[in-house]
Amino acid sequence: MKILIVDDESNIQKTTALSLKTMGHQSVSAFSGSQALRKLGEDRFDAVFLDLRLGEEDGLEVYEKMREEGHDMPVIMFTAYSSIETAIEATRKGVFDYVAKPFVPEQIRQALKKLETSRTLTNKVTELESRLAEKSPGIRFESLDSQMQQVYDVAEKAAQSDANMLLLGPSGTGKTVLSRRIHEMSARAGNPFVVVHCPSLSKELLESELFGHLKGSFTGAVKDTWGKVDAAEGGTLFLDEIGDLPFEVQAKLLRLLQERLYERIGETKTRSADVRILAATNKDLQEEVREGNFREDLYYRLNVISLQLPGLCERKRDLENLVSDYVSFYARKMGRETATVEANAMEAMLAYNWPGNLRELNNVVERCLILCNGNTVTLSDLPIEIRAGGGEGTPFGFGSGLGVGSDVTLQELEDEHIKRILDRSDSLEQAARTLGIDSATLYRKRKKLGLLAS
Numbered sequence: 257m258k259i260l261i262v263d264d265e266s267n268i269q270k271t272t273a274l275s276l277k278t279m280g281h282q283s284v285s286a287f288s289g290s291q292a293l294r295k296l297g298e299d300r301f302d303a304v305f306l307d308l309r310l311g312e313e314d315g316l317e318v319y320e321k322m323r324e325e326g327h328d329m330p331v332i333m334f335t336a337y338s339s340i341e342t343a344i345e346a347t348r349k350g351v352f353d354y355v356a357k358p359f360v361p362e363q364i365r366q367a368l369k370k371l372e373t374s375r376t377l378t379n380k381v382t383e384l385e386s387r388l389a390e391k392s393p394g395i396r397f398e399s400l401d402s403q404m405q406q407v408y409d410v411a412e413k414a415a416q417s418d419a420n421m422l423l424l425g426p427s428g429t430g431k432t433v434l435s436r437r438i439h440e441m442s443a444r445a446g447n448p449f450v451v452v453h454c455p456s457l458s459k460e461l462l463e464s465e466l467f468g469h470l471k472g473s474f475t476g477a478v479k480d481t482w483g484k485v486d487a488a489e490g491g492t493l494f495l496d497e498i499g500d501l502p503f504e505v506q507a508k509l510l511r512l513l514q515e516r517l518y519e520r521i522g523e524t525k526t527r528s529a530d531v532r533i534l535a536a537t538n539k540d541l542q543e544e545v546r547e548g549n550f551r552e553d554l555y556y557r558l559n560v561i562s563l564q565l566p567g568l569c570e571r572k573r574d575l576e577n578l579v580s581d582y583v584s585f586y587a588r589k590m591g592r593e594t595a596t597v598e599a600n601a602m603e604a605m606l607a608y609n610w611p612g613n614l615r616e617l618n619n620v621v622e623r624c625l626i627l628c629n630g631n632t633v634t635l636s637d638l639p640i641e642i643r644a645g646g647g648e649g650t651p652f653g654f655g656s657g658l659g660v661g662s663d664v665t666l667q668e669l670e671d672e673h674i675k676r677i678l679d680r681s682d683s684l685e686q687a688a689r690t691l692g693i694d695s696a697t698l699y700r701k702r703k704k705l706g707l708l709a710s
């Protein structure tokens with residue numbers, strides 16, 4: 257790293273420079289605030305060591321000028337023991353850390369180590385963000401369909417409040433994506449958005465996932481853990497498929513919603529939580545309440561604002577825009593400048609029912625772009641059930657003449673079924689589970705069907 261040392265004492269300059277050199281870093285000296293600002297304007301530095309008391313000058317003022325001029329690298333303050341409180345105050349203003357004088361080289365080493373860890377984490381986050389952005393197509397929060405547009409309008413208004421919200425709608429209609437968007441539009445945006453997928457865990461594990469546990473509180477609890485309620489502190493907790501939340505856990509969630517209080521499993525100490533709850537389900541929750549599977553009081557607590565997301569077949573007016581977004585995204589991802597969809601292919605897509613909703617559309621477009629010749633998606637690139645004239649979207653109806661019991665071979669039925677399940681699934685593991693085969697078998701079948709991406 258290249259580091260600027262700002263200190264009016266030449267012995268501090270010398271010892272710091274020497275320590276940095278032995279640690280493999282480069283350094284440049286500045287003896288006053290104005291000299292420091294000039295050097296920062298001339299060169300790129302990875303970090304700055306800055307004395308809190310620069311002769312008559314106040315180091316904090318120099319720090320503020322640096323920020324005003326757009327030098328945003330991390331700053332570590334040198335401070336006398338008598339000024340430690342001021343240094344702590346400085347860290348609240350964004351100073352990365354402080355080192356108390358007189359110091360030994362090991363303290364410089366520790367401060368730099370902390371800095372390097374933080375840089376690595378920041379880089380990882382940036383990389384993950386860009387990988388995520390690459391993975392999913394441009395998300396649209398505008399609709400030509402009035403029902404969908406109303407959902408977006410209400411979501412935007414409600415995002416500003418702290419109200420709990422319930423997002424209802426069939427699988428793949430965008431409930432998770434919209435929940436994240438609500439979080440990003442809220443005052444909690446700078447804090448975490450944490451997802452708990454309710455059906456994937458047993459009652460004990462789900463309770464522990466939510467609230468955390470103490471070592472030994474149940475078989476397999478080998479160390480103390482903090483739950484997702486704690487991880488979401490100050491932010492938003494998204495409970496996906498809330499309709500599958502076990503009855504016993506519902507009571508604890510209700511307490512969290514009503515009193516903002518909870519206990520870790522095996523602990524008597526009550527803790528408070530500052531989290532906003534968003535929940536989603538594709539079940540009819542009122543029906544679940546009637547059948548005694550879901551607590552009525554919890555339903556009303558969650559249902560402060562509810563959003564009903566329509567299936568894709570009810571908002572066909574958006575289809576062409578969505579297809580165009582997805583096509584441009586996958587074309588770019590595959591190194592093509594652009595790609596188009598033939599009119600009759602688009603007509604077939606408009607006629608189809610899309611039982612897997614936006615997720616299915618996304619997967620179908622991605623597959624078309626892998627399989628199409630050149631830059632044009634034609635009718636023959638579409639899965640057979642879409643080509644066949646819309647289909648009913650029922651599990652075994654493949655459109656005109658292709659349903660179970662009609663004149664098709666078992667092999668044709670199997671091939672179509674596999675393609676459909678792949679289109680609707682989030683992952684290959686999920687598809688293999690739905691099909692009741694193992695991943696290796698699914699891989700062989702995909703290979704045979706020519707469905708392996710590059």
Ligand SMILES: Nc1ncnc2c1ncn2[C@@H]1O[C@H](COP(=O)(O)OP(=O)(O)OP(=O)(O)O)[C@@H](O)[C@H]1O
Pocket residue numbers: 392393394395396397425426427428429430431432433434496536538578614615618
């Ligand atoms: N607003 C949007 N614009 C474009 N594409 C979207 C949008 N929302 C969702 N999608 C697409 O649909 C896919 C599924 O979205 P999401 O996971 O939010 O659905 P869901 O309703 O939560 O599904 P499930 O009920 O199965 O969890 C996303 O990966 C994305 O490809």
